[in-house]
Amino acid sequence: MTGGASGIGLATVRRFVAEGANVVFCDLSPEQGREVAAALGDAGKLHHRRRAEGGPNDGVTIAATLGGRSIFVAADVTDQTSLEHVFATATEVFGGLDILVNNAGVGGGEGPIESTPRSLFDRTMAVNLLGPWLGIKLAFPLLRARGGGSIVNTASVSALVGMPGQGAYGASKAGVLQLTRVAAIEGASDFIRVNAVCPGGVLTPIIYDSPIFESGFDPALVDQGLAGAQPLPRACKPEDVADAILWLASDESSFVTGQSINVDGGLTIEFDSRYRTKSNFQR
Ligand SMILES: NC(=O)c1ccc[n+]([C@@H]2O[C@H](COP(=O)([O-])OP(=O)(O)OC[C@H]3O[C@@H](n4cnc5c(N)ncnc54)[C@H](O)[C@@H]3O)[C@@H](O)[C@H]2O)c1
Numbered sequence: 184m185t186g187g188a189s190g191i192g193l194a195t196v197r198r199f200v201a202e203g204a205n206v207v208f209c210d211l212s213p214e215q216g217r218e219v220a221a222a223l224g225d226a227g228k229l230h231h232r233r234r235a236e237g238g239p240n241d242g243v244t245i246a247a248t249l250g251g252r253s254i255f256v257a258a259d260v261t262d263q264t265s266l267e268h269v270f271a272t273a274t275e276v277f278g279g280l281d282i283l284v285n286n287a288g289v290g291g292g293e294g295p296i297e298s299t300p301r302s303l304f305d306r307t308m309a310v311n312l313l314g315p316w317l318g319i320k321l322a323f324p325l326l327r328a329r330g331g332g333s334i335v336n337t338a339s340v341s342a343l344v345g346m347p348g349q350g351a352y353g354a355s356k357a358g359v360l361q362l363t364r365v366a367a368i369e370g371a372s373d374f375i376r377v378n379a380v381c382p383g384g385v386l387t388p389i390i391y392d393s394p395i396f397e398s399g400f401d402p403a404l405v406d407q408g409l410a411g412a413q414p415l416p417r418a419c420k421p422e423d424v425a426d427a428i429l430w431l432a433s434d435e436s437s438f439v440t441g442q443s444i445n446v447d448g449g450l451t452i453e454f455d456s457r458y459r460t461k462s463n464f465q466r
Contacts, residue, residue, distance in 0.1 A: 331374025
């Protein structure tokens with residue numbers, strides 16, 4: 184599991200552990216987060232501010248609270264060597280790999296293409312698209328050795344509809360969907376399944392704590408805002424996405440590959456959300 188110390192990744196790690204899985208999860212450590220941000224300049228803004236030692240997004244502390252079924256390995260998904268270490272840990276400690284969740288992601292609030300620094304585009308692509316590509320590349324031989332397995336990639340509804348201000352983010356997530364299809368075909372003869380989830384707006388730090396913005400937003404207000412963003416009248420929780428990831432990872436989806444599930448409360452099936460607020464369309 185990549186990007187497992189926050190939001191959707193953290194909910195998924197918890198859910199997998201509760202289901203009895205052994206989980207190795209990676210994320211940037213607090214120190215790595217600071218180093219990456221310092222080294223990246225503008226693009227360092229993509230790494231959210233709640234990563235402090237012992238804080239809510241410190242993977243070491245999270246793993247300690249989850250007990251022996253989970254191990255945290257600090258890794259940057261854009262760095263093949265550190266990702267190799269994550270897979271080596273799964274093999275050495277738990278005897279092999281059956282599931283990979285490529286979930287680490289950044290961005291979504293970069294603004295119009297013409298005013299977005301190139302460095303934000305590069306970092307968004309590196310984390311959101313190169314990261315899953317590297318994950319798939321490294322996971323395939325390990326899954327093949329187990330007689331098959333399941334890879335789940337976290338894409339986004341931003342891959343499906345044009346969202347202004349998400350030129351880099353949306354393009355990276357659209358890339359993830361195509362990567363999912365290609366990898367699904369390449370893995371099929373070895374019973375390696377590859378699928379994706381496309382969440383809508385989910386109440387996580389990537390939205391309310393993004394350092395792209397001067398200050399964070401009140402999560403309660405974001406919750407309210409997201410509740411009105413799609414036909415189902417509540418915000419999407421990280422656990423909603425974790426449930427879909429769990430199904431795609433499990434044998435209960437064993438004949439499903441190359442697909443994506445929209446976990447979006449109906450956001451992408453609606454013609455025009457403004458109709459919902461007009462009297463003759465009200466609930
Ligand atoms: N929250 C939403 O509205 C939403 C909607 C659609 C898709 N997504 C996607 O869901 C995934 C999870 O996002 P989230 O909402 O839980 O946000 P989040 O910020 O809470 O979690 C993302 C995690 O990825 C980690 N990460 C970032 N760069 C990394 C790197 N280089 N190496 C390792 N880890 C790295 C972050 O440190 C963070 O812990 C992302 O891929 C995101 O794009 C989120």
